[in-house]
């Protein structure tokens with residue numbers, strides 16, 4: 001078993017193309033490391049990638065890396081020390097370090113994750129709007145078409161329908177969604193309605209995802225560019241968990 005520390009050893013940080021363009025489905029890159037683990041399975045690090053790793057609340061992208069005579073099916077993407085590692089199965093001849101590759105994203109999967117993730121930020125807003133107070137988030141998952149978010153604090157009454165209604169008004173209002181980079185001094189001025197401020201790491205620069213007029217939340221995930229792309233948000237369940245509550249939801253097609 002190869003450790004991620006061995007895979008990324010002495011490599012530079014990967015250029016993360018998905019941070020600047022969530023809609024980039026294809027790119028050219030260069031193999032910096034190729035480690036075959038067992039059989040046809042192995043690890044590839046490339047100089048720049050369009051594939052988002054599993055991190056925080058967002059699951060890993062899938063896709064392929066290919067060059068003449070060789071295809072690598074990516075089933076898992078991980079980040080270690082700023083380096084993105086693609087894990088998967090090779091079909092064809094071996095890769096070589098320094099080789100150029102073309103990468104393609106499993107776009108259908110990614111786009112659903114983008115819609116679910118933006119829906120999560122909209123729900124952060126809707127909960128504050130309906131309950132009249134903010135809650136600190138504890139954990140979340142923004143998966144392929146469904147997700148959940150957990151908050152600390154007391155939730156009482158049945159506000160499911162009202163939260164869902166407010167969220168879908170935001171969807172229908174077609175608000176722009178975009179990312180910005182701010183320093184720690186600007187962070188407190190720019191960020192409003194963010195449930196994760198209490199558990200942010202200390203950084204020189206923060207990436208924030210803004211839904212215009214709605215909220216701005218520190219986030220390194222991939223998002224749609226307008227709330228109308230999310231589609232209808234259905235809240236499946238709001239339930240008590242531990243010291244707080246969990247809201248489970250789906251984003252519907254069409």
Ligand SMILES: [Zn+2]
Pocket residue numbers: 117121209217218219220221
């Ligand atoms: Zn986020």
